[in-house]
Amino acid sequence: MEHKAGYAAIIGLPNAGKSTLLNSLIGQKLSIVTHKPQTTRRRITGILSENEYQIIFLDTPGILDPEYLLQEKMMEWVRFSLSDADVVILIIDVNDDRDGGRLLSHELIKRFLDNPGAPVILVINKIDLIDQETAVALVNHFNLQNKFSRVIPVSALTGFNKESLTFAILDNLPAHPKFYDEDIVSDEYERFFVAEIIREKIFELYSDEIPYSSEVEIEEFKEREGPKDYIRAAVMVERASQKGIIIGKNGEAVKKLGQAARNAIQEFHGKDVFLELFVKVAEKWRSNERLMKNFGYKLPESED
Ligand SMILES: Nc1nc2c(ncn2[C@@H]2O[C@H](COP(=O)(O)OP(=O)(O)OP(=O)(O)O)[C@@H](O)[C@H]2O)c(=O)[nH]1
Ligand SMILES: [Mg+2]
Structure with a gap:
């Protein structure tokens, strides 16, 4: 068999399970996952390399109608x-619409997929939450629409049907040599994922607008000889009042954040770390082009 390689973009509404699916397909926790929508803010690359193929998965932010610049940037990534x-x-997500009608005529999805330029595989996710009969009916319903190269029910959470999905993807990939060395899992640096892990913990530990107003920057990441590497990270929020919330009474909230983040970073990094967190105010950064550029919200093409 000729070697196949290519790009598979995972797109859908917020919270559909895109990042969970990416992690499941590459067999590693790479992209952050939370129960809140709009967790993913840019494109996350996850590379699956086997002898006969290499699939470069692109996890993307959930499709939405942008209300501020950050959300516009998120849609640019899509x-x-x-x-x-x-x-x-x-x-x-099966929960979003069990009769399957509304979701696919969803105006937002249409806007992105009216002219996809590539075959589309429809993945019906969270199948673990419904009974088999309902699942079969859903698959039939979408198959009858004749819009998709395949319709596959999966559970990104349990991994159910991920092999079928991988084969369906391969059916649509060209013969091509690999793009990346097989031991490369992503094109992002480790410090990017460390920042994402801290962001994941902010999503888990804080409520209301706090997760959406926060960004994380790794200011220093020092690999050291001793038992622990050193990481200094800044948590950016939009207003001074939010800084107070992140820190919490007597610093208790930020301490909890630090502990949760440290544990998860250590698991990812494979070595203990000393994590220092600083909370800073970057006035209205979500609407500030320059600040967002500094935080890395720019497409590879638009680098200047
Ligand atoms: N039961 C169940 N839950 C799932 C499944 N896939 C994802 N989830 C949950 O759905 C929630 C959202 O998952 P994510 O992977 O973050 O979704 P996403 O599409 O990447 O979300 P955004 O990045 O915010 O657009 C999390 O709580 C996941 O645990 C699944 O197959 N079954
Ligand atoms: Mg996501």
Whole structure:
């Protein structure tokens, strides 16, 4: 068999399970996952390399109607990922719409997929939450629409049917040598994932607008000889009042954040770390082009 390689963009509404699916397909926790929508803010690359193929998965932010600049940037990442895709994985959450009608006529999805430029595989996710009969009916319903190259029910959480999905993707990939060395799992640096892990813990530990107003920057990441590496990270919020909330009474909230983040970072990094967190105010950063650029919200093309 000729070696196949190409790009598979995972797109869908917020919270559909895109990042969970990416992690499940590459067999490693790479992209952060929370129960809150809008967890993912840019494109996350996850590379699956086998002898006969290499699939470069692109996890993307959930499709939404942008209300501020950050959300506009998030949608740019979706468009950019679609333009790179050899195959599109459109993922829907069974909970969102059990009769299947509304979701796919969803205006937002249409806007992105009217002219996909690549075959689309429809993935019906969270199948573990419904009975088999309902699942079969859903698959039949979408198959009858004749819009998709395949319709596959999966559970990104349990891994159910992920092999079928991988084969369906391979059916749509061109013969091509590998793009990356097989031991490379992502094109991002480790410090990016460390920042993402801290962001994940902010999503888990804080409520209301706090997760959405927070960004994390790794200011220093020092690999050291001793038992612990050193990481200094800044948590950026939009207003002074939010800084107070992140820190909490007597610093208790930020201490909890630090502990949760440290444990998760150590698991990812494979070595103990000394994590120092600083909380800073970056006035209205979500609407500030320059600040967002500093935080890395720019497409590879628009580097200047
Ligand atoms: N029961 C069940 N839950 C799932 C499944 N896949 C994802 N979830 C849950 O759905 C929630 C959202 O998952 P994510 O992977 O973060 O979803 P996403 O599409 O990446 O979300 P955004 O990045 O916010 O757009 C999390 O609580 C997951 O644990 C699944 O197959 N079954
Ligand atoms: Mg996500």
